[in-house]
Amino acid sequence: MNAVSDAGHGGEPMLRRFLANAASLFCSDVLNKATTFVVYVLVGRQLGVEAFGQLALGLTIFYVFQVIATAGLPTLLTREISQEPNSTSRIIASAACASLVVGVVSMISMQLFTLGLQYAEQTRNVLLVLSLGLVPYALALVIESAFRGNERMHFIAISNVAANALKIGGALGLLAAGAGIVWFAALIVCVRWTILVSDLACYLGPGRWHFGSINRRRVRTLLRRSAAFLGIDIIIASWGAVDGVMLSKLMTETEVGLYAAAGQLLQPVALVYRSIVGSMFPAMCRKAKETLGVYHITRWMVAFLLLVGMPVTICLAFYADVILNLVYDDPAFQLAVPVMRLAAAGLIAHSFTSILGHALWASGREKDTLRIVGVNFLASVFVSYFAITYFGLIGAALASLLVVFLNVAQHLHALHRTIARSPIDAQIAVPLCASIVMVVTMLGLWQIDRWLAGATGLAAYAFVAALGLVIQHGGLQQVRTQFFAPLTQ
Numbered sequence: 001m002n003a004v005s006d007a008g009h010g011g012e013p014m015l016r017r018f019l020a021n022a023a024s025l026f027c028s029d030v031l032n033k034a035t036t037f038v039v040y041v042l043v044g045r046q047l048g049v050e051a052f053g054q055l056a057l058g059l060t061i062f063y064v065f066q067v068i069a070t071a072g073l074p075t076l077l078t079r080e081i082s083q084e085p086n087s088t089s090r091i092i093a094s095a096a097c098a099s100l101v102v103g104v105v106s107m108i109s110m111q112l113f114t115l116g117l118q119y120a121e122q123t124r125n126v127l128l129v130l131s132l133g134l135v136p137y138a139l140a141l142v143i144e145s146a147f148r149g150n151e152r153m154h155f156i157a158i159s160n161v162a163a164n165a166l167k168i169g170g171a172l173g174l175l176a177a178g179a180g181i182v183w184f185a186a187l188i189v190c191v192r193w194t195i196l197v198s199d200l201a202c203y204l205g206p207g208r209w210h211f212g213s214i215n216r217r218r219v220r221t222l223l224r225r226s227a228a229f230l231g232i233d234i235i236i237a238s239w240g241a242v243d244g245v246m247l248s249k250l251m252t253e254t255e256v257g258l259y260a261a262a263g264q265l266l267q268p269v270a271l272v273y274r275s276i277v278g279s280m281f282p283a284m285c286r287k288a289k290e291t292l293g294v295y296h297i298t299r300w301m302v303a304f305l306l307l308v309g310m311p312v313t314i315c316l317a318f319y320a321d322v323i324l325n326l327v328y329d330d331p332a333f334q335l336a337v338p339v340m341r342l343a344a345a346g347l348i349a350h351s352f353t354s355i356l357g358h359a360l361w362a363s364g365r366e367k368d369t370l371r372i373v374g375v376n377f378l379a380s381v382f383v384s385y386f387a388i389t390y391f392g393l394i395g396a397a398l399a400s401l402l403v404v405f406l407n408v409a410q411h412l413h414a415l416h417r418t419i420a421r422s423p424i425d426a427q428i429a430v431p432l433c434a435s436i437v438m439v440v441t442m443l444g445l446w447q448i449d450r451w452l453a454g455a456t457g458l459a460a461y462a463f464v465a466a467l468g469l470v471i472q473h474g475g476l477q478q479v480r481t482q483f484f485a486p487l488t489q
Helices: 003-007 014-070 073-083 085-117 121-149 154-159 161-176 181-203 216-225 227-250 253-265 267-289 293-318 320-328 331-345 347-362 366-419 426-445 450-473 476-483
Strands: none
Touching (some): 014 227, 073 121, 073 227, 121 267, 161 181, 216 227, 227 366, 253 320, 293 366, 347 366
């Protein structure tokens, strides 16, 4: 039995744990995404759009195979450990063994896949080098599942500090040395190994966990039980790679670079959503057996993310051209403006599906999610092919947006069948009304001064949202006791 698990959470308010864990995941994601973003910017500014596209394509395909390497274990492990924290050491030992085997198979598969695609030599070399990072990535996620399941997510942020310092320092050094894009791929592999070493140091620290004995039967059981999660992750990763791969084949790597450039600028908002949802997943799992326990948390998360996300999404759409110019400082990247605006429109929908998907997993309905993402993948292949063929780069963004809305509809239907009610209700009226006021305000002032329009629009949103919450809940004190009720129980 370990000290961390024995501590328990009985006397610790859920709201405090949520804030601490959300902050930890957010800081970790900020470090990871910010440093990756800096690398992208440096590559785009110094090596051009084509090299940017090669790196983006390489990381897109790498993402598909790193999902295979994890064998679907992280979500299963988080759920199991959150329900039985005293078994952490025993579960993680067998999971690490399983992950090691699957990680090696995934690495070899990516190398064979790369050789079969017959890309240009430099693109092929980028992919082959990146494949060497699959094993450490898979093992690191297994260790981090222990941190998530025990709600000690600050260790994830701590373990990423050295890796991100290496990422930035290494990128600057490579640029100073005039290195090509293949060396940046090698840097990413070194970062993966650094994260694994840091995770192990946090996991094996004094008074924490250890590795129990490896049980071959348990290894097989874990792999069998994670099969549904693996299927979900593979299809989601393949779905995410559809646009990039099709753009690279139907058009060029330059279009891949433009598409990725727009997507990178949306990552800060997306990581906030992921941090909030990820921090609440263990609580969802614990409350899965309570009557309507998952429903109350899910309903609150939908309302909260919509409330904080709508004004940011609106600003991203309005100022897409300014942001692209500021970050990449290259007129060629202005071709990504409409892509960024369409992608921004899908941000809120993505947050909905993340919440609803975690609610289904907490309720043990991962097979529903597997069916949903399968439909999404097939729809994405069909829609993206025709949209890119006829509309090019813009077609890829339109196809992605259409499939995102299909994804939301399917998740809502599946969750309604599970909990017999919808988590989207009258609560969303407040942020929707405030968003309409914000857009109208900005459009009215746009021709006078763009920055005045933005500032006034945000102020109008804040005022209408605050007023709406007070009216909806019957007073300021009631907002605190009713709106945040799921986090205070």
